[in-house]
Amino acid sequence: MGTPRPLTPEDRARYEWQMWTPGFGEAGQEKLKGASVLISRCGGLGSPAAYELAAAGVGRLVIAHAGNVKPSDLNRQLLMTHDWLGKPRVESAVRRLRELNPTLEIEGVPENINESNAAELVGRVDLVLDAAPLFEERLLMNREVVAQGKILVECAMYDMDANVTTVIPGRTPCLACLFPEKPPAWKRQFPVFGGVSGTAACIGAIEAIKVLADFGQPLLGEMLLMDLRHMTFRKMKVRRDPNCPVCRRLWD
Amino acid sequence: MQIEVEYVAQMRSAAGGATRETVTLAQGATVRDLVAHLANRHGDTLAALLLAEDxxxxxSTLVFVGEEQVDWECPPELSDSAKVTFLAPLAGG
Structure with missing residues (x-):
């Protein structure tokens, strides 16, 4: 975890209202200022998650997302703007985050997570907020989080359903414990309202904030299932796979 | 005995669109018996999410009895009125 960094008078003014949160305070804010988070990708889920983390003052954000803004991004990818159609998504995201909070260090990487960049990108941060639309990317980030002893906040949605869980290697099941292989039914395109991906994003962001600032009770060994069609929220216990090829060695 | 089944996300559409259904099974039935019953009842689309080619x-499918995930390798016996939830993992972002 990063080293807490002292606040400036400007920081105190900016974060005053959240520092009133019991259990957080100025010490929590200093931890956030010293922390770093990778968000991949920065779409319907990653955009609002990154925006919340920037607003809350996480000191360094690494945003990874390839491609250019398309009209079909704009119903949910809130860091993309109409005037940026056809231009790189990551540039739009970084620009919007800097507009919101110019005191942060924000790095844009115009790539999605892949075999050749996963170790390096995960290595740059304390925590990964997983907002990728492909299981290959999610399992790669999980592998690197476990190998490097980082933290993974896993957020996902489909249609009107969403779920969030937090992985701390050696303390909780990892993603490969939960699904060791890519599920056969998953399709790259899926039904999505921005309000659904944004719900998962805000819950993921507050999970990241709690873990980084060490307060509250994160979803460790638990998965929050959210059915927004019926407004049903359930917290389920998830289990570690004792034969998990990714994290088993941490438990021996 | 009566088992309450709940489907999440893609499972729901594979099971015909219903979020919940009640299934009657013989006493002593396990999660695997329930899966065999559901695969037979709803056909290939749901069966493909529940069962591998072999x-x-x-x-990759998560199964919860009540609020706890259960192990596919040694699935527990179900009790009357058990609530079983099936989740095919999501990756929408």
Whole structure:
């Protein structure tokens, strides 16, 4: 975890209202200022998650997302703007985050997570907020989080359903414990309202904030299932796979 | 005995669109018996999410009895009125 960094008078003014949160305070804010988070990708889920983390003052954000803004991004990818159609998504995201909070260090990487960049990108941060639309990317980030002893906040949605869980290697099941292989039914395109991906994003962001600032009770060994069609929220216990090829060695 | 089944996300559409259904099984039935029953009842689309090509439970599908995930390898016996939830993992972002 990063080293807490002292606040400036400007920081105190900016974060005053959240520092009133019991259990957080100025010490929590200093931890956030010293922390770093990778968000991949920065779409319907990653955009609002990154925006919340920037607003809350996480000191360094690494945003990874390839491609250019398309009209079909704009119903949910809130860091993309109409005037940026056809231009790189990551540039739009970084620009919007800097507009919101110019005191942060924000790095844009115009790539999605892949075999050749996963170790390096995960290595740059304390925590990964997983907002990728492909299981290959999610399992790669999980592998690197476990190998490097980082933290993974896993957020996902489909249609009107969403779920969030937090992985701390050696303390909780990892993603490969939960699904060791890519599920056969998953399709790259899926039904999505921005309000659904944004719900998962805000819950993921507050999970990241709690873990980084060490307060509250994160979803460790638990998965929050959210059915927004019926407004049903359930917290389920998830289990570690004792034969998990990714994290088993941490438990021996 | 009566088992309450709940489907999440893609499972729901594979099971015909209903979020919940009640299934009657013989006393002593396990999660695997329930899966075999559901695969038979709803046909290939749901069966493909529940069972791998070799007929074994699909490892990427999460099954919860009540609020706890259960192990496919040694699935527990179900009790009357048990609530079983099936989740095929999501990756929408």
């Amino acid at each position: 007929g074994r439970p699909r490892s």
